[in-house]
Amino acid sequence: MIDFSKVKLVVSDMDGTLLNSEGKVSSQFFTLFKELQKHNINFCAASGRQYNSIVHKLSAIKNEIHVIAENGAIAKKGNKTLLTNSLASEKITKIIPALRNIKKANIVLCSQNAAFIESTDQHFISMFQEYYSSFQIVDDLLEIAKTIPVLKIAIYHFDSSEEFIYPAIKHLKNDYLLKISGQNWLDISDEKANKGNALREVQKLLKVTKEETMVFGDYHNDIEMMQEANFSFAMKNAHKDIKELANYETESNDNFGVEKILEKLIKSK
Numbered sequence: 234m235i236d237f238s239k240v241k242l243v244v245s246d247m248d249g250t251l252l253n254s255e256g257k258v259s260s261q262f263f264t265l266f267k268e269l270q271k272h273n274i275n276f277c278a279a280s281g282r283q284y285n286s287i288v289h290k291l292s293a294i295k296n297e298i299h300v301i302a303e304n305g306a307i308a309k310k311g312n313k314t315l316l317t318n319s320l321a322s323e324k325i326t327k328i329i330p331a332l333r334n335i336k337k338a339n340i341v342l343c344s345q346n347a348a349f350i351e352s353t354d355q356h357f358i359s360m361f362q363e364y365y366s367s368f369q370i371v372d373d374l375l376e377i378a379k380t381i382p383v384l385k386i387a388i389y390h391f392d393s394s395e396e397f398i399y400p401a402i403k404h405l406k407n408d409y410l411l412k413i414s415g416q417n418w419l420d421i422s423d424e425k426a427n428k429g430n431a432l433r434e435v436q437k438l439l440k441v442t443k444e445e446t447m448v449f450g451d452y453h454n455d456i457e458m459m460q461e462a463n464f465s466f467a468m469k470n471a472h473k474d475i476k477e478l479a480n481y482e483t484e485s486n487d488n489f490g491v492e493k494i495l496e497k498l499i500k501s502k
Contacts, residue, residue, distance in 0.1 A: 235481065237501040240274060240464060241445040244301075244432060245491055247280035247287060248364075248415060249451035250468055253487050256363055258290055265495045266294055272502040277301060277435055279428045281387070281414040281454050283348055283365045284309060299439075303343050304412060304420050304454050305431035306384035316434050317345065317384065318426035324409065325378040325386065328402070328421065332388055335401050341365065341387040342374050348387075349377045357389065386421040387414075394419040414454035429457025436461070447498065449483070449491050450475055466494060 245251045251258055269276055276294075278287050279301035287302055288295040296311045308315040325342070332340050339357045342349040348365040351374050352358065361368070371377055390397045398419040402411065410422040436446060447464035448455075451471035459465040459478050467479035468490050476482060484490035 237498045239445050240447045240498055242275045242439060242441045244277040244279050244448045244458060246450040246455050247278060247282055249470060249486050250449050251491050259489060259492060261492050263293055265492060268499045275439055279458055281420055283343060285367045286364055289366055299435050301428055301431040303384045304422055304426060305428040306422055306426040307345060308431045308434055316431060318423045319382040319384055320423050322378050325383055326375055329374055331402060335398055337390055338398055339389045340374060342377055342383050343385040343387060344381050344383055349374060388419045389417050391417065412454040415452055420454060427457040428455060429461050432458045432461045
């Protein structure tokens, strides 16, 4: 039996974790969130998604939670920005030509208020809108990088990001933070921009320790934040590397894995 009595902060990834396979948050979670509040337990959503996309999924509670978006490149509470980590424009202009050479790769530049793509593939665009609710299609991403601060570059491959994107750019891992963030996504960020660093800022703000933090995740972009919580849970559907790293495991995202642990947490209070 795990003793959850110390927990003061719950942090959850979104895709593959809090969201089910249909991209939805359960009504049960929102009920449990109200119970967490009664026990003064804070909640933070931490995702590779765009901020606007995260708060769209959690619109009923968006002003009451902390949000770590773009894999830690930005963190907010309501309208207040807690931190941002942009990718240097010269690094973006250096890597985009290499990304364009990867067959079937679709590139996304993620800024604070919108995402930018140059793909006209309708299949990609319709899928992409699930993750980026605010976006623009442009002629040249290099021109965007010259004028707008970019928090992250996301690349989508319809088959596998681990198999087809990462091998083509892994030689650049000393200059960029490269994160396989899902079956089809790989994210490129500033070295300081990860969910772990962003979580530490939230912990500092709330005066919460690693020993008082509970985290849920499923993929490589969750590694650093897993390391910032004693109560680290891998989803049953998680990548094997996350299962090895996490201290505990819970049910899959389609079997209410997060909600089942939150019920136990609330009962322990």
